[in-house]
Amino acid sequence: MTASGTIMQVSEKFHACRVLVHDDAFEAQITLHMVLPLLKNVVRELKRDYLYKSGVFLRRSLTRYLVLALFRLIDKPNESGATGVTASISSLLEMAKAEKVLTDDQIRQFTDDFNEIKSEGAQGEYDLVQAIRNLRTIQVAHSLIPKLDPTDQVWAHDLADFAEAIFNFVVDLEAALEKATGITLTDLRENADAGQFWRALTSMK
Numbered sequence: 001m002t003a004s005g006t007i008m009q010v011s012e013k014f015h016a017c018r019v020l021v022h023d024d025a026f027e028a029q030i031t032l033h034m035v036l037p038l039l040k041n042v043v044r045e046l047k048r049d050y051l052y053k054s055g056v057f058l059r060r061s062l063t064r065y066l067v068l069a070l071f072r073l074i075d076k077p078n079e080s081g082a083t084g085v086t087a088s089i090s091s092l093l094e095m096a097k098a099e100k101v102l103t104d105d106q107i108r109q110f111t112d113d114f115n116e117i118k119s120e121g122a123q124g125e126y127d128l129v130q131a132i133r134n135l136r137t138i139q140v141a142h143s144l145i146p147k148l149d150p151t152d153q154v155w156a157h158d159l160a161d162f163a164e165a166i167f168n169f170v171v172d173l174e175a176a177l178e179k180a181t182g183i184t185l186t187d188l189r190e191n192a193d194a195g196q197f198w199r200a201l202t203s204m205k
Contacts, residue, residue, distance in 0.1 A: 007182040014095045018177060020087035021073065022185050025170035028069035029188070032163045035062035039156040066163060067154075071136040073166055074118065074129060089114055089170070101180050110173055117165045122158040132159075 038059035077091035093110055096102045102110070121128030131154050171188050178184050 008101065008180060010099055010101060010181055010183075011095075014092075014099055014101065015183075017087045017092050017095055019185065021089055021092050021170060022174060022188065024069050024072050024087070025167050026186075026188055026191065028066055028073065028163055029167045031062055031066040031069060032160060032167075035059060035066060036160060038062065039160065063156075063159070066159065067132055067135050070159075070163055070166060071132055073170070074132070089166075089173070092173070096177070102176060106176060110169075110176070113172075114169060117162070117169060121162045121165075122155065125158075128154065128158055128162055132162075 038055060072087065073089050075086050075088045075090075077086050077088060077094060093102075093107060093114070097104070097107045118129045122131075135154060167188070174185065174188060
């Protein structure tokens with residue numbers, strides 16, 4: 001509930017965008033937890049050739065999905081798209097400002113934090129956001145089975161750190177939106193822990 005204990009009236013467009021950003025952040029975090037072991041040493045430890053090839057395929061597939069989810073979150077708003085405004089963090093912040101869901105100070109702070117995350121990706125060694133955009137366009141949009149592993153264009157640890165930072169940002173944004181609107185979506189931190197997937201997988205007899 002809001003401070004007054006009521007639910008704020010927001011547009012269907014805003015709510016739909018909020019849900020999509022929430023869900024994309026959830027999907028990205030789940031995928032990150034599932035792909036991390038494969039980005040480290042798990043694949044190299046698979047001695048049998050068919051297991052190794054299967055591991056590489058899974059790593060590529062999950063990495064491509066992670067890139068796609070992150071791209072959706074960091075994409076610029078596009079009013080002219082066939083499906084309307086792009087459901088991204090930027091478009092959600094713009095709608096939150098236009099509908100006065102958040103204060104100007106909150107919008108300014110979230111915008112600054114979001115821009116900082118993007119500019120500090122890969123510790124500034126290269127433009128990580130542009131690399132993700134290129135990877136999405138070249139590898140994901142145009143080729144189902146890429147000739148190169150997607151991690152060849154983006155360092156795995158940079159992608160993982162960036163995905164974690166974006167997830168934490170959306171968690172904080174969701175908390176502010178929940179307080180402002182009185183509308184609660186599912187808890188992202190509680191539900192986006194896929195580490196149990198690998199724990200269960202490796203403990204199976």
